[in-house]
Structure formats: C-alpha cells, structure tokens
Amino acid sequence: MRYYQAEDNFNKYFIGTLIVHIALFVLFYLMQNVLNLNLLDFSKPPQDMEIIQAAVRVDIVGMPKDTLKELENTKLDQTTTEEEVPTKTVEVEKPDQNEFKEKAKKVDLNKLLSDFSSKKVKTKKTEKKNINQTALRKLVLEGNKVSKGNNVKGDILDAKNQKFIEYVQSLPDQVRPFWKLPSYLASKSLQCRIRVYISNTGKVIRAEVIEPSGESEYDQKALNAVKKASPLSAPESEILSRVSSGQVVLGFPL
Amino acid sequence: MKLKFLFVLLFLVGQVIAQDTLTVVAVGEAETEQDKIYFNSKLKKDGLNAKQLSQIEVIKEVIKSDFEFYRSLFEVQTTKSNETRYLVDLDLEKNQTSFKVAIAIEDSTEKKQILKKSIDVNLDDTRKSGHMISDAVYQGITGKKSIFLTQIYFVSDRTSVGKDMRKELYVMDFDGENKKRLTFLNTFVISPSLSYDNSKIVYTVIENKLKKTARNDGSYHNVKNLNLHMMDLSTRKSKLVSSIDGINSGAVFNKSGDSLYMTLSYQKNADIFKMNLKTGAKTRITSHYSDDVDPYINRDETLMTFLSGRPGKANIYTLDPTGTEKSVKRISFVGDFNAAPRFNPDGTEIVFSSWVENRFDIFRIGSDGKNLVRLTKDFGSNEEPWYSPDGQFIVFTSQRVISRKRATQDVYIMDRDGEIIRKITSDYGKIFSPRWSN
Numbered sequence: 001m002r003y004y005q006a007e008d009n010f011n012k013y014f015i016g017t018l019i020v021h022i023a024l025f026v027l028f029y030l031m032q033n034v035l036n037l038n039l040l041d042f043s044k045p046p047q048d049m050e051i052i053q054a055a056v057r058v059d060i061v062g063m064p065k066d067t068l069k070e071l072e073n074t075k076l077d078q079t080t081t082e083e084e085v086p087t088k089t090v091e092v093e094k095p096d097q098n099e100f101k102e103k104a105k106k107v108d109l110n111k112l113l114s115d116f117s118s119k120k121v122k123t124k125k126t127e128k129k130n131i132n133q134t135a136l137r138k139l140v141l142e143g144n145k146v147s148k149g150n151n152v153k154g155d156i157l158d159a160k161n162q163k164f165i166e167y168v169q170s171l172p173d174q175v176r177p178f179w180k181l182p183s184y185l186a187s188k189s190l191q192c193r194i195r196v197y198i199s200n201t202g203k204v205i206r207a208e209v210i211e212p213s214g215e216s217e218y219d220q221k222a223l224n225a226v227k228k229a230s231p232l233s234a235p236e237s238e239i240l241s242r243v244s245s246g247q248v249v250l251g252f253p254l
Numbered sequence: 255m256k257l258k259f260l261f262v263l264l265f266l267v268g269q270v271i272a273q274d275t276l277t278v279v280a281v282g283e284a285e286t287e288q289d290k291i292y293f294n295s296k297l298k299k300d301g302l303n304a305k306q307l308s309q310i311e312v313i314k315e316v317i318k319s320d321f322e323f324y325r326s327l328f329e330v331q332t333t334k335s336n337e338t339r340y341l342v343d344l345d346l347e348k349n350q351t352s353f354k355v356a357i358a359i360e361d362s363t364e365k366k367q368i369l370k371k372s373i374d375v376n377l378d379d380t381r382k383s384g385h386m387i388s389d390a391v392y393q394g395i396t397g398k399k400s401i402f403l404t405q406i407y408f409v410s411d412r413t414s415v416g417k418d419m420r421k422e423l424y425v426m427d428f429d430g431e432n433k434k435r436l437t438f439l440n441t442f443v444i445s446p447s448l449s450y451d452n453s454k455i456v457y458t459v460i461e462n463k464l465k466k467t468a469r470n471d472g473s474y475h476n477v478k479n480l481n482l483h484m485m486d487l488s489t490r491k492s493k494l495v496s497s498i499d500g501i502n503s504g505a506v507f508n509k510s511g512d513s514l515y516m517t518l519s520y521q522k523n524a525d526i527f528k529m530n531l532k533t534g535a536k537t538r539i540t541s542h543y544s545d546d547v548d549p550y551i552n553r554d555e556t557l558m559t560f561l562s563g564r565p566g567k568a569n570i571y572t573l574d575p576t577g578t579e580k581s582v583k584r585i586s587f588v589g590d591f592n593a594a595p596r597f598n599p600d601g602t603e604i605v606f607s608s609w610v611e612n613r614f615d616i617f618r619i620g621s622d623g624k625n626l627v628r629l630t631k632d633f634g635s636n637e638e639p640w641y642s643p644d645g646q647f648i649v650f651t652s653q654r655v656i657s658r659k660r661a662t663q664d665v666y667i668m669d670r671d672g673e674i675i676r677k678i679t680s681d682y683g684k685i686f687s688p689r690w691s692n
Contacts (some may be wrong), residue, residue, distance in 0.1 A: 051278045063589050063610050063617065064628040068672050071627075164277070172281045181284040182327055182396065189602060193278065221284070249278040 049249070164239040168248055171232060175250060178228040181221055190218045194226055194250045198243040204230035210249065222252040289339040289395075292331045293317065297346045297355070309377040310346070316384025317391075319429065320402050323647070323667070323675055324392070339363050342391055353377055355387055359394045369394030381431055401642045404428045405691045406649055407436075407455060408665060409443050412683025421686065423457055423485075428642075428690070430665065430678030436490065444480075445687055449507040450553075452691045456484045456495065456514060458503040465499070482516065484531075496529065504548045505529075508555050515539065515549040515558065515575065526560055528575065538578050548594060551575060552601030557621065559585070559595040559604050570595045570606055572621060585623040594638050597621065598645045598670070605629070605639040605648055616650055618670070629672035636666075642690050646670055649688045652677075 193211035196204055207226045209219050235243045242248075297310045321330045331338060339362055347354040352374060359369040373390055375383035385402040392400035405425050413420045421442045426433040437443055439459060446457040463479035466472075482502040485492040496502040500519035507514060514529045518536070524545040528537045540546040544563040551558050558575040561568050570586040573579065586592050589608035596605050602621055607614040613635035619626045630636045634652040641648055648670060653663040663684040667675045679685055 049276045049278055051280075063608055063615075064626060065631075067629060067631045068618075068627045070631070168277050168279045171279055175281050176285075179281055179284045180287040182287045186284055186286050188600075195276070222281075225281070225284075247275060247277055249276045251278050251280045253283045254280045 051251075163236055164242055167233070167235050167239055167243065171248065171250065174232050175225050175229040178225040179222070179252065180225070181218070185215065185218050185221070188215065188218070190215050191254055192219045192222050192252050194222055194252065195246050196226060196248050196250060197246045198232060198235060198248065200234060200237070200240050200244070202231040202234040204232065205244070206246070213252075218252075222250075225252075226250060286326045288325075288327060288329050290331050290335070290337050291321065291328045291340040291342060291395075292334045292338045293342045293344060294334070295344045297344055299346050299348055301348065306377055309380045312380040313375070313377075313384040313387065316381055317388050320385060320388035320400075321392075323401065323429075325675070326669060326673075327396075340368075340395055344387065347372065355383075357387065357390050357394070359391060361395075381427065385427070398644060401428050401644055401647060401690075404643060405452075406430075406665065406678075406688050407446050407448060407691065408679075408688045409446065409457075409686040410683040411686075413440075414683070423455070426679075428667075428678075429676075433682065436485065436487075437492070445504050446689055447506045448689055448691055449511045450509045450692050451511060453487055454484055454507070454511070455487060456482060456505045456507070458482050458505070461497075463497065463499075482514075495531070496534075500524075506550055508551055509553050515551050517547045517549065519545075526558075539575055540573070540582075541579050546571075550596050552597050552621075553599065554601070557597075557601055559597060559621070561593060561595060568592055570604065570619070583623070585619060585621075586626075588626075589617075596640050598641045599643060600645065605641060607637045607639060607650075616648070616672075627672075629668065633674070638687055640688055640690050641670075642667075643692045647675065647690075649678075649690050651685055651688060653684075 190213035191211070192209055192213040195208050195210045197206040199205050204226055207223055209223065212219050213222075293314075295314055297314065298307065302310070318330055321328050328340075334341065341360040341362060343356075343358040343360075345356040345358075347356055353376075354372045355375050356372045357369060358367060360366075361368045369390070371390060371394075373386055375386065377383065389400045389402040392398075392402065404427075406428055407423065407425050409421045410424055411419060411421050413422055419442070420440055421444065422435060422439065423437040423443045423446055424433055424435050436455075437457075442460040444458045444460070446455055448455050458480050460478055461481050462476040463481075464474040465477045467475050479497060479499065480501045480503045481494060482496040482505055483492045484495045495505075495514070496516070496518075498518055498520045501517055501524055503517050505514040505516035508528075512531055514531060516527060516529060517524050518527050519525070523543060524547050525538060525542070526540040526546050526549045528539055529535070530537075539549070539558065540560065540562070542562065542564060546560055546562045546564075548561040549558050550560070555575060557572055559570060559572050562571045563569075564571070565584065567589075568591045569584060569589070570592050572581075572583050572585055574581040585595075585604065586606070586608075589610065591609040593607050593609075593614070597603070598605070603618055603625075604621055605616060605618050607616050614637045615628065615633075616630045616636045616639045617626060617628050629648070630650075630652075634654045636650050636652045639648045639650040646669060647667050649665060649667050651663050652666050653661055655661045661684070663686070664677055664682075665679040665685050665688050666677050669675060
C-alpha cells in the first residue's frame with residue numbers, strides 16, 4: 001500500500017516538475033526570441049552600451065598604397081554610391097507567434113530538448129565596447145577601403161531591432177555635414193559622446209554630452225552639429241519610445 | 255507557491271524590459287572648418303611716397319600669401335559678403351619716423367570684436383612686417399601661434415664646384431624667402447637640429463682627424479670623422495661639441511637645452527647616447543648589437559623615437575629615454591627601409607619616410623604604432639619630413655630626376671594630411687635636411 005502511495009507521490013511530483021520545466025522552457029523561449037531579451041548573450045557590453053559598427057580586421061602586410069587624400073576621396077565616392085542603393089537585403093527570420101502557439105500545443109519534449117540543445121547560441125560578430133578605440137578610429141578612416149556590402153547579418157538586426165538600428169545608422173549621414181572642426185582641434189584626436197532625445201517629427205528635443213572630450217570647444221562643436229542637423233528624419237512610431245527616451249548616443253568621431 | 259514563483263519570474267522579466275540600453279553610433283571624423291576672412295585694408299595714406307606705397311603693396315601680398323598656408327582654416331575673400339565671418343580692419347598709423355598698424359577683428363558669427371591692437375612695423379622690412387600682421391590676426395582668431403614668424407634651416411650643395419662637393423647650412427623664412435648662409439666650412443654639413451628656444455643649432459661636419467697609425471710607431475695619418483658642432487645663432491659662432499672616433503651625429507636637443515641625444519659609434523656599432531652639454535657626460539640610451547641611429551625626442555622627454563636595424567631592415571622604434579633600453583617598442587613593421595622618424599609637437603604621431611617602389615615617400619603613424627597612413631605618392635622621391643611648430647604642416651625635400659645626370663631636390667610644405675601647400679625653394683642647389691624652427 002505504502003509502495004503504491006509512494007509511486008503516486010513520485011508520479012505527482014514528476015508531472016509537477018515536468019510542467020514547471022516545460023513552462024520555464026516556454027517562458028525562456030518567449031523571452032529569447034519574441035521579447036528579444038538575448039538572455040544567452042553573455043558578451044553584452046558593460047553599462048548597457050551597444051556600439052553599432054561593422055568590425056573588420058585589417059592586417060597590414062605592406063605600406064599603404066593609397067594616400068590619405070585618395071582614401072578620403074574614395075570614401076566620398078562610396079558614400080554617393082551607397083545612397084543610390086535603395087534597400088539593404090536583410091534576411092531575418094520573423095517568428096510567427098500563431099504558428100508557434102500551434103506547435104506548442106503538440107510539443108514533443110524530446111524534440112524540444114533536442115532542438116533547444118542544438119540551437120546555436122548567437123554570438124556577436126562585432127566586439128561591442130571591447131573594440132579598440134584607435135582601431136575603430138582607423139576603421140572610420142579605412143571604411144572607404146572596405147565595401148560595406150549590402151547583406152547585413154548578425155543578431156543586432158533581428159526583427160524587433162531592425163527599424164531602430166536602421167534609423168540610428170541613418171543619423172551619422174545627417175549630422176556629418178554639420179560636424180566641422182578647426183584643424184587645431186581636429187588634429188588632437190579627441191572624442192566625445194552625445195546622448196540625443198528625438199521627437200516624433202525628428203526634432204532633437206535634448207542633447208547632452210555624456211562623455212566629454214576634455215576640450216569644451218570640441219564638445220560645443222559636436223553639440224552644434226547635432227543642433228544644426230535638427231530636425232532629423234522622423235522616426236517611425238514603433239521606435240519612437242526608444243529614440244525619444246535618449247537611447248541613441250552619437251559618437252564624435254566614435 | 256507556483257503562482258508566487260511565476261510572479262517572481264514576471265517581475266524579473268519586467269525589470270529586464272525596463273532597463274535602458276544606450277546605442278552608440280559613430281558620426282565619424284569631422285570636416286575641417288574653413289572660415290571666410292576679409293581684410294579691409296586702410297593702409298594707403300596720404301603723404302606716403304612712392305616707395306612706401308609699393309612697400310605697403312608688398313605687405314598686403316605677404317598677408318594674402320601667408321593665409322594661403324592655412325587654406326584648410328581660412329578662405330581669404332576679395333570682397334566682403336554675407337558669408338564673411340572675420341572682418342579684419344587694418345589701419346596705418348603714421349608717426350613722424352615710424353609706422354604702426356592698428357588691427358581690429360570682428361567676428362560676425364559671434365557678433366563681437368575679438369581683437370584690437372597696434373603693432374610697430376618697419377616698412378623697410380616689408381616681409382617681416384607682413385608676417386607680423388598675419389601672425390597677430392591668426393593669433394587673434396585662433397588663440398594660437400602661427401607659422402608666419404618661423405624659419406626653416408636647411409643644408410644645400412649650391413656652393414659645390416664640379417666634383418668638389420660641398421654642403422653648407424642655410425636659413426630662410428618659412429615661405430622660402432630671405433635665405434641666408436650660416437656656415438662657410440667648404441666641407442660637408444649634415445643633420446642640423448635646432449634648440450627649442452631657437453638660440454642654438456647643432457650640426458655634424460665631416461672633418462679630417464689625425465689618428466695614430468696601426469704601425470704603433472708614433473706616426474699619425476688623416477682619417478675622416480663625423481664631428482658635432484654647435485652654433486650660437488645670435489653670434490653665428492660655432493664650437494666643437496663632440497669629436498669622439500667615428501660618428502658624432504644626428505643630435506637633437508632636449509627641451510631645456512642642457513643635453514643632446516645623439517648617435518655615437520666609438521664602440522664599433524652605432525648607439526644612441528644622451529650627452530650633458532655642460533659636463534660632457536654621456537649616458538647610454540640604446541645598447542644593441544644592431545645600429546641605432548637618428549634619435550628624436552618628444553617635448554617632455556618621456557619618449558624617444560629612433561631608427562634601428564634590429565629586425566634586419568631599418569625600422570622605427572620608440573623607448574623611454576630615462577633608462578638604457580627601457581620600454582623599447584617597435585613601431586613600424588613594414589617597408590623596405592624606413593628613415594627619419596620625427597614626432598609632431600605633442601608627441602602623438604610620428605612622420606617618417608619609407609622606401610617604396612624605388613623611391614622614398616612620406617608616411618605618418620601614431621606614436622603607439624597604430625593608424626599608419628600614406629601622405630605622398632607619385633610626387634618625386636620625398637624625404638626628411640619635419641613638423642611645423644604648430645603641428646599643422648610638414649616640410650620635406652622632394653627630388654625630381656631631370657635627366658641621367660641631373661636631378662633637382664627642393665623643399666616643399668604639405669599639411670599634416672598630405673595636401674601639398676607650396677614648393678618653397680627653386681634653383682638653390684640640392685637641398686637636404688629641412689628643419690623647422692620652434
């Protein structure tokens with residue numbers, strides 16, 4: 001009798017534990033893929049600061065063939081060409097929630113475990129925040145040598161973030177025409193970062209220096225560039241809450 | 255219990271969602287600003303004679319020419335317009351025997367006067383007067399010293415007679431005018447270098463030196479030795495500073511002017527030493543079986559760059575000059591032969607020449623070995639770069655082969671990004687080792 005009671009208890013606890021585990025898996029899956037919380041991303045940069053920049057490793061095997069002036073001219077040419085390309089080819093799997101719900105009803109634990117264990121943990125191709133600042137500065141300089149291409153891959157461009165990232169990536173082109181320095185400041189290799197708050201019309205509501213360069217004139221020139229560029233292009237309503245709450249930081253130059 | 259657990263989970267999820275993530279995007283390097291400037295000259299006054307009027311014209315030309323060097327910063331307008339940012343009023347004040355120029359600068363953007371001052375000018379020294387006015391205007395706008403009152407020291411072979419080659423030391427204004435010969439040695443002068451206060455210049459001379467013969471019988475014979483001399487530029491008098499056997503060359507002053515960093519080769523291979531000018535005491539800075547030459551020191555004497563054959567080819571290194579072989583770091587890793595590394599005034603970058611495709615070209619690299627960029631290409635063979643004291647320009651020599659027997663080598667100035675500003679010498683012999691004053 002006691003044996004059967006113990007077996008009943010075991011079955012009860014086993015089923016209870018199983019339900020909790022399945023619930024945890026489902027919750028985790030939703031958080032990871034639908035809410036886009038990237039819980040498995042252990043490479044997330046400190047202070048929740050994400051740097052949008054393509055990382056390209058450049059190994060120097062000989063003296064540069066092009067002069068600085070030639071590189072700058074190439075960069076200008078490429079900027080013009082890029083403007084002519086209307087859209088980027090971005091392949092992002094958009095999870096269909098209805099389909100998921102249907103599959104969830106027929107969930108096969110073994111398959112779920114197998115799928116989950118074989119699911120590749122997304123790793124950042126870009127070493128966010130850890131990228132050497134000088135290397136990034138060089139990248140800006142050398143960016144004209146390396147074609148950006150029109151295929152964008154990597155988890156920063158998932159469905160949820162895509163519009164936000166595209167909007168943020170469009171900002172430098174709008175601010176750069178006003179980003180000017182006298183040569184005595186330009187030669188000092190300074191850097192500052194400005195947090196911007198953008199309204200639904202694209203107007204810069206507020207701009208604050210969050211990482212000063214140490215040279216107030218430099219910071220002021222960067223702030224002026226942001227103010228002169230306002231209004232920026234209007235953000236779509238889906239991303240308005242993010243751009244109006246100051247989640248965008250402009251790096252001058254990085 | 256399970257409900258509580260779910261609430262905890264949901265609370266945690268809410269916390270993560272509420273967390274702000276800042277997204278940083280790089281705007282990129284700034285474009286260099288160019289402000290429009292208009293000189294409203296009231297320098298022509300009644301009562302000036304024809305000579306003085308022509309001198310005034312020269313002064314105006316000098317000012318215009320000066321500001322062309324800073325073309326990345328200023329566009330000099332011929333007429334005032336709505337885009338004029340700086341309106342410069344120049345007014346000649348004539349006293350009985352002397353002249354003053356009153357300078358007033360209006361910043362139309364900030365809507366305020368940023369300079370009002372008078373400077374004495376000597377109409378008989380028109381070029382200097384023009385440079386002084388230009389410098390006052392430049393300083394009034396930028397708050398920094400210009401290059402307009404600086405000079406360039408150089409070596410020329412223009413006194414050579416046939417195969418009797420001679421190289422002497424000369425000086426000229428930064429724009430190539432007003433050349434003066436400083437040495438009359440009828441021999442070879444090489445690698446000059448100026449003290450930071452512009453009062454002294456050191457240079458190496460190839461001279462004969464009596465040396466005991468190998469027979470050890472008390473007899474002597476003449477050998478060539480590279481001796482180091484120092485000239486006081488106020489008196490133009492030179493004295494011998496170092497004549498140890500072998501090379502005494504490539505000397506540069508430290509900022510205080512009490513010591514020199516130089517190459518000595520009395521221990522067979524060339525190494526770099528620091529020499530106290532008062533006591534003559536020498537401290538070894540490099541100690542390696544490969545040759546180490548061509549030292550250059552930053553202003554606060556915390557970093558030295560030099561050329562070394564350690565990797566098999568001549569490459570650029572840095573070290574901490576407070577010790578021997580202290581914190582040696584290789585900076586250049588490519589190039590068949592790198593030469594003449596020189597810091598910019600704040601010591602953050604090094605300009606040097608490198609042998610590429612059968613000629614020298616000029617490159618720039620960060621003092622940390624990063625950000626290598628090329629500055630010259632398809633522009634003759636370019637060597638011996640040297641920064642201007644404001645770090646905005648680089649003076650260098652460029653050689654053009656005219657025929658199998660003839661080549662010219664002149665001095666050019668480019669900005670730090672490689673835009674050629676001007677050729678400043680012509681028909682003045684082959685020119686070597688231009689050094690910008692401080």
